[in-house]
Amino acid sequence: MFLIRTLRVSSETIRRDLDRLEKEGKLKKVYGGAVLSDVPSWEPPFDQKVTINSKEKQAIGKLAASLIEDGDVVMIGNGTTTLGILDYLDNRKNITLITHSTPVILSAMEKFKGHLIFIGGEVDMNQKSTHGPLAALTLRQLKANKAFISAGGVSTTDGVTDYDLNEAICPACCSDDPMN
Numbered sequence: 001m002f003l004i005r006t007l008r009v010s011s012e013t014i015r016r017d018l019d020r021l022e023k024e025g026k027l028k029k030v031y032g033g034a035v036l037s038d039v040p041s042w043e044p045p046f047d048q049k050v051t052i053n054s055k056e057k058q059a060i061g062k063l064a065a066s067l068i069e070d071g072d073v074v075m076i077g078n079g080t081t082t083l084g085i086l087d088y089l090d091n092r093k094n095i096t097l098i099t100h101s102t103p104v105i106l107s108a109m110e111k112f113k114g115h116l117i118f119i120g121g122e123v124d125m126n127q128k129s130t131h132g133p134l135a136a137l138t139l140r141q142l143k144a145n146k147a148f149i150s151a152g153g154v155s156t157t158d159g160v161t162d163y164d165l166n167e168a169i170c171p172a173c174c175s176d177d178p179m180n
Contacts, residue, residue, distance in 0.1 A: 018034050022034070045127070050080045058087070060084065061087055062087075064148050068089065068092055069092070070092055070093045070095070072145055072146050073096040073098065073142075073145050073146070074096065074098065075098045075146070076101065076147075076148050077099070078099070078104065078150060082101070083104055086107050086108055092114070096144075097115070098119065098142055098144055102128045117142065119139055
């Protein structure tokens with residue numbers, strides 16, 4: 001009824017269009033309507049995101065690094081913005097860095113002089129990070145006094161959000177139920 005009123009077409013037109021879209025694999029008809037059958041990720045791959053707003057990311061990285069003090073245990077999440085923090089840690093001493101991001105760990109191995117802990121788990125080749133039960137198990141054993149994470153968005157109604165459920169779940173702060 002909503003589509004008929006909104007598009008000002010007949011129910012037969014809606015039915016035909018939904019049938020065609022279902023045959024093309026773009027949606028699945030369900031009782032009372034339709035749902036998208038395969039929602040593509042609209043987040044670009046990590047390598048593509050590195051070049052977007054690179055000057056701003058470096059400024060954020062510099063500011064974030066200024067908050068890190070000697071002796072801190074720091075968690076750096078997966079993100080092209082958080083990656084920039086490593087460029088500004090060269091004068092800090094006795095820092096422990098924890099990450100599940102392969103770009104962060106690889107960059108840290110070249111630039112960082114402190115202690116490194118890499119969180120293993122299932123590898124997301126597109127976003128270049130690890131996640132899953134092994135990552136959650138490891139993270140539950142660790143404590144950091146500072147954390148720098150990336151987020152897909154921040155809203156006054158929804159809080160911190162992300163494009164990818166695996167990146168949105170914070171295994172270090174949730175119970176055995178990842179949705180809790």
